[in-house]
Amino acid sequence: MHPWTKAELAEITGGIWEGELPEAWTTDCIAFCDALIGPGALVIPRVGTYRYGVHPRKIRRFRRQGLALLADREYRPNFEGLPLLRVASVRVAMKYLAERARSAYGGRLIAVGGSVGKTSTTAMINVILTAAGYPPFPGENFNTVSGVLGLIANLPPDGIHAVEVSIGFFRRLLEVSALKPHVALITTIGDAHLEEYGSREAIAKLKARLYDVAEGGTAIMPRDSEHFEYLRARALSFGAKVVSFGGHAKADYRLVDYSHEDQLVRAVLKGRDFAYKLGNPGRHMAVNSLSALAAVDSLGLDLGAATNALGEVQAIHGRGEVIRIALASGEVHVVDEAYNANPTSVAAVLAALAEGKRASGGRKLALLGDMRELGPRSAEFHAGLAEPVLAADLDMVMTVGTQMTYLRRALPEYLLGPHFATADDVLPELATILRAKDRLLVKASNAMGLHEVVTRLRRQFGR
Structure with a gap:
């Protein structure tokens, strides 16, 4: 992201500065989690209006290196001498910052949702992007409303970035305006969250909102899903280009065969035959790889180089x-x-x-x-x-x-x-x-x- 000035931060968030902070101070990092804190960061401590926040121990470690704090009205400072931007709600402030960062972003954004496989698919996309020379998001992967807003608020000026979004994100439509992906990818519509939403149809309708916020972009969807026609119609109604993947004969990115022994995928990608190895085993991972390739191909990356990069994908802790x-x-x-x-x-x-x-x-x-x-x-x-x-x-x-x-x-x-x-x-x-x-x-x-x-x-x- 471009460096935020002291005046910009106050104007965007509606906050008021407390304490001494040089007028020339700027920051290019809003540290909403431990992994992001560093010299000169605007740091969110652990407060009641935001899901995440930096541990006090981490703040003390960097406190003499140009930090400032972003906190809500109820926050009582635990750190002497640190300037504080006090706002009505940190969560709302992060929404405003994310919207401003997204409007200034000159790159391209991929959003990944789905009942199964979204974390692994996002990881595959990021491996491909890294191999192509694009820097990933700093810090960890977050898919909640607060986490996605934090990631968007830290967008660099350009590049290609992939962000995972959970189903809860789409219940909070006020925050969705900060996302606006160029590519919206839904991996699957499954049975997760049935207790809350009642049916797969209801889950499909909620997840399909990802295509709404990608209006005019590319909508990537599972061709084998029983909800394909609904997802397709929803995406087309928002002017999106529809791209499909899976084992279906009409899939644009089609799985032909998968060999578990050597983790070799054979696929037809937009009419071209490809064979490539996966670093992460399983037929379901092979299908995930098709969606990842569809996403990067839609943004003009070389498919041959992308398939080669998939051999470097490693299984994620807790997910294989x-x-x-x-x-x-x-x-x-x-x-x-x-x-x-x-x-x-x-x-x-x-x-x-x-x-x-x-x-x-x-x-x-x-x-x-x-x-x-x-x-x-x-x-x-x-x-x-x-x-x-x-x-x-x-x-x-x-x-x-x-x-x-x-x-x-x-x-x-x-x-x-x-x-x-x-x-x-x-x-x-x-x-x-x-x-x-x-x-x-x-x-x-x-x-x-x-x-x-x-x-x-x-x-x-x-x-």
Whole structure:
């Protein structure tokens, strides 16, 4: 972003400066999280009107390096001598700053949403952009309203940038005006958040708002989705160019074949044959890669170079990262998918597990925890996982949580491993079950806490 002046910040946010700050002071960083703080930043401390904020310890570390604070009326300063821009609401102030930064942005923006795969797809796009020489967003990946506003407020003057957006973003239409992507990509419409929204149709209607805010841009959508025609009509009504991806014969970016053994993708991309390797395994990742390629191709990047870059993509913590742990009996591979879960994503990772061969003498195991936010059909959805579980040819299924009992009832006895009430009960028994050359899939909604099981395994046995 261009450097903000003291006067600009006050004018945009409606805030009032307190304390001594040189009139010539400027900043090119609004530090809304720990990763962004540095000399000369405008820092958001932890306040009640904003989801994020910088830890006091971090602020103290840089306090003598030209920092200023952005905080709301109720904030009581904990740092002597730091100038403060006081506003009615930090969240509203960030909205205004994001809108101003977006209006001054001379680059191109890609927004990625969807029920499954948006984080992995955004990561793929960023790897392609980095390989092409475009700097990524600084800091971490955020997909909430507050996080997206923070990222947009820190947009550089130009370039190409990809931002992930969660479903909650579209409930807050006042903030959407700060996004305005040139490319709007929806990965999937699945069953996540059914408890709140009631049906896939309602979820599709909400996510399709991404095409509204990309008016006149490019709308990228899954051709295999049952909601394709609705998404297409919605995008066209806002003047967007429609581009599709998937295994469907009419997809613009079409998956022809995927080999799990060498992670090779064969695809037809806008009528041209391509073969490329993925750094992250799984057929669902191959489909995600098509959407990422569609996004960068729509902005004029070279497809050949983009496919080459996909070999460098690495799995993300909690979303497919493979962790090697060393037990007394030998090495075990743990597939960490513990960040979140819904019926679509669980079926996808089970299919990926099915595609891989067992190591000689090893087993395929799954530790599955409850899928949250599925509403009154939760029992049905959990029992419905029996089909993809059986197709995965597992040796054992261990389960965690009350809802997973419905899956257990639908599975044959020979597959059933132990059941645990909570994540805290898992590790002692799991350590005795695992043996050399096993491959263990861990998948659950984040609230189940199975990510802590993975963390403890890594700390105790990680290599």
